[in-house]
Amino acid sequence: MRLVVQVPCLNEEETLPLVLESIPKQIAGIDEIIVLIIDDGSTDRTVDVARAHGVTHFVSHARNRGLGRSFHDGVQRALELGADIVVNTDGDNQYPQERIADLVQPIIAGTADIVIADRQVHLVEHFSRIKVGLQKLGSKIVNLAAGTELPDAASGFRAYSRDSLMLLNTITRFSYCMETIIQAGNKKLKIASIPIVTNPKTRESRLFKSMRQHVFKSAGAIIRAYIMYKPYVIFSFLALLFGGIGLIPFVRWGVLQVVDEHPGGHLQSLLVGAVLLMASFLSVIIGIISDLIRTNRMLIEDTLEHTKKMRFG
Ligand SMILES: Nc1nc2c(ncn2[C@@H]2O[C@H](COP(=O)(O)OP(=O)(O)O)[C@@H](O)[C@H]2O)c(=O)[nH]1
Numbered sequence: 269m270r271l272v273v274q275v276p277c278l279n280e281e282e283t284l285p286l287v288l289e290s291i292p293k294q295i296a297g298i299d300e301i302i303v304l305i306i307d308d309g310s311t312d313r314t315v316d317v318a319r320a321h322g323v324t325h326f327v328s329h330a331r332n333r334g335l336g337r338s339f340h341d342g343v344q345r346a347l348e349l350g351a352d353i354v355v356n357t358d359g360d361n362q363y364p365q366e367r368i369a370d371l372v373q374p375i376i377a378g379t380a381d382i383v384i385a386d387r388q389v390h391l392v393e394h395f396s397r398i399k400v401g402l403q404k405l406g407s408k409i410v411n412l413a414a415g416t417e418l419p420d421a422a423s424g425f426r427a428y429s430r431d432s433l434m435l436l437n438t439i440t441r442f443s444y445c446m447e448t449i450i451q452a453g454n455k456k457l458k459i460a461s462i463p464i465v466t467n468p469k470t471r472e473s474r475l476f477k478s479m480r481q482h483v484f485k486s487a488g489a490i491i492r493a494y495i496m497y498k499p500y501v502i503f504s505f506l507a508l509l510f511g512g513i514g515l516i517p518f519v520r521w522g523v524l525q526v527v528d529e530h531p532g533g534h535l536q537s538l539l540v541g542a543v544l545l546m547a548s549f550l551s552v553i554i555g556i557i558s559d560l561i562r563t564n565r566m567l568i569e570d571t572l573e574h575t576k577k578m579r580f581g
């Protein structure tokens with residue numbers, strides 16, 4: 269079995285040595301461990317530091333392309349290198365690389381396709397109460413969309429089997445974390461979770477400038493993934509909402525036509541009701557169209573899977 273440990277890096281010269289030193293040199297059940305650095309347009313000595321620590325495999329972006337793209341490109345290279353398992357960890361030494369052996373264990377044993385390290389956010393010292401609450405809420409929504417029961421959806425410390433990587437196609441630039449779970453859940457891959465304790469914080473997150481930005485971006489990613497896999501949920505909700513509210517002024521108008529001494533009035537109710545019912549009708553139509561597009565996407569993904577299998581053997 270060949271394991272590729274990939275580390276996406278944007279200017280990580282300071283912490284990368286800690287990461288590289290803590291990646292195990294040997295793991296039971298694994299014949300070869302390859303470290304792959306994805307240099308996402310670093311302007312510091314990240315690449316030199318990695319070379320000095322014996323890294324020979326690199327994916328290089330001349331310009332910063334973001335974490336989502338870095339993950340994607342890393343996975344392609346890892347598959348080219350013949351990886352049976354790919355582990356992703358961060359360059360800021362946030363995650364305990366010593367635990368990689370435990371992370372890959374369920375995949376070696378064949379009991380999981382993807383293993384996600386649970387940071388146990390309530391134990392992380394520098395996480396505020398609000399941040400812990402938001403992380404848990406985010407995980408709940410992702411679980412709902414994916415049909416999974418994972419405690420920590422935003423964790424980037426994960427192991428993927430080769431087969432699961434053939435099936436996953438991430439497209440959002442910013443956050444592949446939640447997207448991979450929703451895709452994997454909908455494709456009925458088995459996702460396991462193991463508890464870990466994160467290392468002390470080495471620096472501020474560079475992915476998110478503020479908590480508000482984090483919440484908005486995550487919400488956007490979740491809604492998008494939801495629409496992609498379960499469009500009928502969103503659009504039937506909208507159709508029922510508009511329809512329900514629209515019926516009220518409509519019925520009111522109808523009743524008033526019967527009981528009023530001077531029928532023919534109350535056109536405002538009729539107008540508001542008609543507009544809302546039209547919105548409801550449109551939601552149904554858009555729901556049908558997005559469901560058709562979803563079927564199309566499934567076919568394309570099928571083809572993509574075959575192409576990947578042909579390309580990577
Ligand atoms: N912020 C940021 N990180 C990147 C980018 N490309 C790759 N990375 C790497 O992604 C990992 C996670 O970034 P980090 O700032 O620690 O975000 P956190 O997950 O919120 O702690 C680190 O290893 C970065 O070096 C990028 O464009 N922006």
Ligand SMILES: [Mg+2]
Binds near residue numbers: 358360362472473474
């Ligand atoms: Mg970090």
